[in-house]
Amino acid sequence: MQIFCVQQFSGFQQNTCASTVNNAYIFKQDINVRPLSMSGHVGFDSLPDQLVSRSTSQGFCFNILCIGETGIGKSTLMDTLFNTNFENSQSTHFEPKVKLRAQTYQLQESSVQLKLTVVNTVGFGDQMNKEDSYQHVVNYIDAQFESYLQEELKIKRCLHNYHDTRVHACLYFIAPTGHSLKSLDLVTMKKLDSKVNIIPVIAKADTISKSELHKFKIKIMSELVSNGVQIYQFPIDDENVAKINTTMNSHLPFAVVGSTEEVKIGNKMVKARQYPWGVVQVENESHCDFVKLREMLICVNMEDLREQTHKRHYELYRRCKLEDMGFTDTDAENKPLSLQETYETKRQEFLFELQKREEEMRQMFVQRVKEKETELKDAERELQGKFEHLKRLHQEERMKLDEKKTMLEDEMSGFSRRKLAAELLQAQAFTGSMNIKKDKDRKK
Amino acid sequence: QRNLEGYVGFANLPNQVYRKSVKRGFEFTLMVVGESGLGKSTLINSLFLTELYSKDYPGPSQRIKKTVQVEQSKVLIKEGGVQLTLTIVDTPGFGDAVDNSNCWQPVINYIDSKCEDFLNAESRVNRRMMPDNRVHCCLYFIAPSGHGLKPLDIEFMKRLHDKVNVIPLIAKADTLTPEECQQFKKQIMKEIQEHKIKIYEFPDSEDDEDSKVTRKIKEKMPLAVVGSNVVIEVNGKKVRGRQYPWGVAEVENGEHCDFTILRNMLIRTHMQDLKDVTNNVHYENYRSRKLAAVTCNGVDATKTKGQLTKSPLAQMEEERREHVTKMKKMETEMEQVFEMKVKEKKQKLKDSEAELERRHEQMKKNLDAQYKELEEKRKQYEEEKVSWEAQQRILEQQKLDASK
Numbered sequence: 001m002q003i004f005c006v007q008q009f010s011g012f013q014q015n016t017c018a019s020t021v022n023n024a025y026i027f028k029q030d031i032n033v034r035p036l037s038m039s040g041h042v043g044f045d046s047l048p049d050q051l052v053s054r055s056t057s058q059g060f061c062f063n064i065l066c067i068g069e070t071g072i073g074k075s076t077l078m079d080t081l082f083n084t085n086f087e088n089s090q091s092t093h094f095e096p097k098v099k100l101r102a103q104t105y106q107l108q109e110s111s112v113q114l115k116l117t118v119v120n121t122v123g124f125g126d127q128m129n130k131e132d133s134y135q136h137v138v139n140y141i142d143a144q145f146e147s148y149l150q151e152e153l154k155i156k157r158c159l160h161n162y163h164d165t166r167v168h169a170c171l172y173f174i175a176p177t178g179h180s181l182k183s184l185d186l187v188t189m190k191k192l193d194s195k196v197n198i199i200p201v202i203a204k205a206d207t208i209s210k211s212e213l214h215k216f217k218i219k220i221m222s223e224l225v226s227n228g229v230q231i232y233q234f235p236i237d238d239e240n241v242a243k244i245n246t247t248m249n250s251h252l253p254f255a256v257v258g259s260t261e262e263v264k265i266g267n268k269m270v271k272a273r274q275y276p277w278g279v280v281q282v283e284n285e286s287h288c289d290f291v292k293l294r295e296m297l298i299c300v301n302m303e304d305l306r307e308q309t310h311k312r313h314y315e316l317y318r319r320c321k322l323e324d325m326g327f328t329d330t331d332a333e334n335k336p337l338s339l340q341e342t343y344e345t346k347r348q349e350f351l352f353e354l355q356k357r358e359e360e361m362r363q364m365f366v367q368r369v370k371e372k373e374t375e376l377k378d379a380e381r382e383l384q385g386k387f388e389h390l391k392r393l394h395q396e397e398r399m400k401l402d403e404k405k406t407m408l409e410d411e412m413s414g415f416s417r418r419k420l421a422a423e424l425l426q427a428q429a430f431t432g433s434m435n436i437k438k439d440k441d442r443k444k
Numbered sequence: 445q446r447n448l449e450g451y452v453g454f455a456n457l458p459n460q461v462y463r464k465s466v467k468r469g470f471e472f473t474l475m476v477v478g479e480s481g482l483g484k485s486t487l488i489n490s491l492f493l494t495e496l497y498s499k500d501y502p503g504p505s506q507r508i509k510k511t512v513q514v515e516q517s518k519v520l521i522k523e524g525g526v527q528l529t530l531t532i533v534d535t536p537g538f539g540d541a542v543d544n545s546n547c548w549q550p551v552i553n554y555i556d557s558k559c560e561d562f563l564n565a566e567s568r569v570n571r572r573m574m575p576d577n578r579v580h581c582c583l584y585f586i587a588p589s590g591h592g593l594k595p596l597d598i599e600f601m602k603r604l605h606d607k608v609n610v611i612p613l614i615a616k617a618d619t620l621t622p623e624e625c626q627q628f629k630k631q632i633m634k635e636i637q638e639h640k641i642k643i644y645e646f647p648d649s650e651d652d653e654d655s656k657v658t659r660k661i662k663e664k665m666p667l668a669v670v671g672s673n674v675v676i677e678v679n680g681k682k683v684r685g686r687q688y689p690w691g692v693a694e695v696e697n698g699e700h701c702d703f704t705i706l707r708n709m710l711i712r713t714h715m716q717d718l719k720d721v722t723n724n725v726h727y728e729n730y731r732s733r734k735l736a737a738v739t740c741n742g743v744d745a746t747k748t749k750g751q752l753t754k755s756p757l758a759q760m761e762e763e764r765r766e767h768v769t770k771m772k773k774m775e776t777e778m779e780q781v782f783e784m785k786v787k788e789k790k791q792k793l794k795d796s797e798a799e800l801e802r803r804h805e806q807m808k809k810n811l812d813a814q815y816k817e818l819e820e821k822r823k824q825y826e827e828e829k830v831s832w833e834a835q836q837r838i839l840e841q842q843k844l845d846a847s848k
Contacts, residue, residue: 394807
């Protein structure tokens with residue numbers, strides 16, 4: 001067992017790993033990491049094995065999205081790639097909108113378990129007006145990110161058990177016209193390149209001749225570059241796979257043929273398509289790039305595709321989403337904010353807003369009550385006024401009545417006096433005349 | 445479940461994972477806790493076949509501490525192409541004072557602060573690489589008294605067992621005979637169970653071989669260890685050991701102590717699992733406690749049960765919706781009360797209006813009656829006057845006639 005003895009630089013406090021093995025590991029920001037030498041075999045070189053055995057026992061998970069027109073061979077290619085028959089009925093050309101159909105399968109090879117989800121677009125490119133076609137795909141991809149983000153933000157979460165549905169690779173099927181990309185292709189890929197690892201493939205490549213294919217590939221790549229579409233590049237930073245990945249990068253996009261039918265070539269049964277003029281062998285590298293695709297997609301870079309999805313595309317989505325919701329890493333004075341502080345501030349704002357709403361509603365009611373009260377008071381006053389007025393009228397009438405009464409009384413008392421006076425006079429006159437008569441009678 | 449015919453290639457995934465992990469490098473934080481002089485530094489040196497402390501980087505054991513310190517040393521070690529950044533956290537002064545109440549607090553604070561750092565790094569909007577400085581394993585050194593656990597031991601383990609993976613060790617096991625050691629172990633495990641202390645449990649594996657090994661380890665818990673910084677020649681072999689007049693206690697001899705078991709378990713087979721348990725259990729506990737405190741601030745304790753399954757934002761959304769319904773209800777109630785009061789007031793107004801009307805009618809009637817009475821009286825009077833005046837005129841005429 002090899003023993004790595006790193007020279008100890010006395011007094012050297014920085015991370016001084018002068019290793020030629022790796023130059024890109026993460027602990028550069030740790031100051032005060034000093035190298036130490038060991039005098040024997042400790043045994044932590046089994047760490048990668050421990051990690052692998054844990055991952056293997058958990059099982060792996062991979063999600064592929066296939067975008068392409070109806071009938072371009074998406075399902076057949078998936079069947080061929082994974083050597084199995086995924087149940088897929090043929091779709092019609094008359095779908096009103098683009099749909100996405102996801103199916104999950106549990107596969108096993110040697111002792112490795114893979115939970116594979118294949119997502120197919122249905123009806124892509126069939127509509128008269130294709131403006132919205134890519135939107136459904138973008139929505140699907142975002143929805144998977146959202147789902148993961150929600151799980152990650154939960155208080156009690158279960159990330160290590162979570163069934164990751166985020167799309168790890170997107171195979172974009174280009175129609176084998178031999179000329180150039182369609183505008184739908186460019187538009188769609190442009191919308192997706194910051195959300196998912198795009199691997200463009202030329203479908204049904206057995207309809208293009210070798211020279212046409214060469215020109216076609218160059219045209220496609222230059223169109224992608226000139227339109228700023230970022231397709232997935234096989235990673236070249238790991239020297240174990242740098243060489244093969246670099247070579248493969250130059251063969252992009254892969255021209256593929258899919259077939260689940262088998263034809264006898266020599267004394268072997270191979271996957272192929274039988275034509276009158278010959279047999280196109282799927283796994284023959286001079287016939288098509290199928291083997292290259294399988295190699296790159298599955299054997300060499302599957303883990304990198306997963307890693308890129310998680311580290312790049314998901315992080316971008318998450319960052320944008322959080323920023324939209326008003327989260328920042330630093331507060332107004334550019335000091336770092338912890339998550340709790342942000343949550344607390346948000347919560348304060350939120351409670352404050354709720355309180356404000358309640359207050360507003362209450363105020364509105366208070367206002368209404370006031371208005372109504374004034375209204376009613378006015379009505380009351382009006383009524384009061386009315387009755388005051390009537391009362392006054394009544395009083396006036398009463399006064400008049402009393403006047404008339406007094407008048408009558410005066411008249412009546414006047415009359416009584418007259419009567420009395422008259423009677424008195426009469427009585428006097430009578431007694432007087434009586435007396436005169438009496439006198440007269442006496443005189444006689 | 446499908447088994448594939450023919451080659452697909454994802455059986456290579458484990459290799460891809462292997463490759464990437466080697467490129468990334470590994471990190472591990474190991475904490476050692478125990479009274480001074482129990483051989484903690486020596487054990488680390490024995491485990492990693494190195495000298496952790498030297499003249500340039502002196503260890504804490506040479507210094508006398510008044511209070512418990514928490515000190516970390518970060519080293520980079522490489523073996524077989526694998527890089528490991530190892531952080532050793534030492535706790536000098538632990539249990540050394542006369543009054544040791546709360547001597548675990550600095551330890552707890554350290555562990556929590558590392559979890560806090562990770563939580564903050566994980567929660568940033570812009571996340572970079574997150575170095576994992578969380579404590580993955582805590583070796584707790586028990587003094588080889590041979591009797592049982594001390595109150596400090598029990599107290600410490602009880603407080604830390606749900607924050608970190610605790611692996612208790614019997615230190616300086618070369619002072620115990622095998623029988624004494626057996627007895628001691630039994631007693632310790634009994635006390636651990638009595639106090640419901642959850643020490644690190646080795647996961648059962650599906651592999652029968654591994655299961656046998658795991659079971660054997662479990663039977664020997666807590667592991668009794670001996671450490672040494674000195675290499676001695678025994679029977680022509682160079683081994684680490686402690687030289688006594690009566691023989692050499694060999695560190696890596698399975699019959700002398702359980703060191704090899706500890707090393708194999710800690711480094712060669714279960715290092716990754718220690719990290720996983722720290723990440724999936726201890727850290728998640730810390731995180732959910734921390735976040736629950738934030739979001740359940742001011743919320744009724746009886747309502748918190750169902751809220752932990754949501755993110756704080758989703759929870760705020762729900763609270764907002766609840767509030768909207770509550771406001772609607774409040775609004776309808778207020779509206780009702782308002783309408784009712786208005787109706788009352790209006791009714792009152794109406795009633796008083798009616799009352800006044802009635803009174804007015806009454807008074808009018810009264811007045812009219814009086815008017816009528818007056819009319820009657822006047823009529824009477826007029827009649828009387830007219831008739832009397834007529835009478836008077838007759839009398840006058842008579843008188844006039846008589847006087848002629």
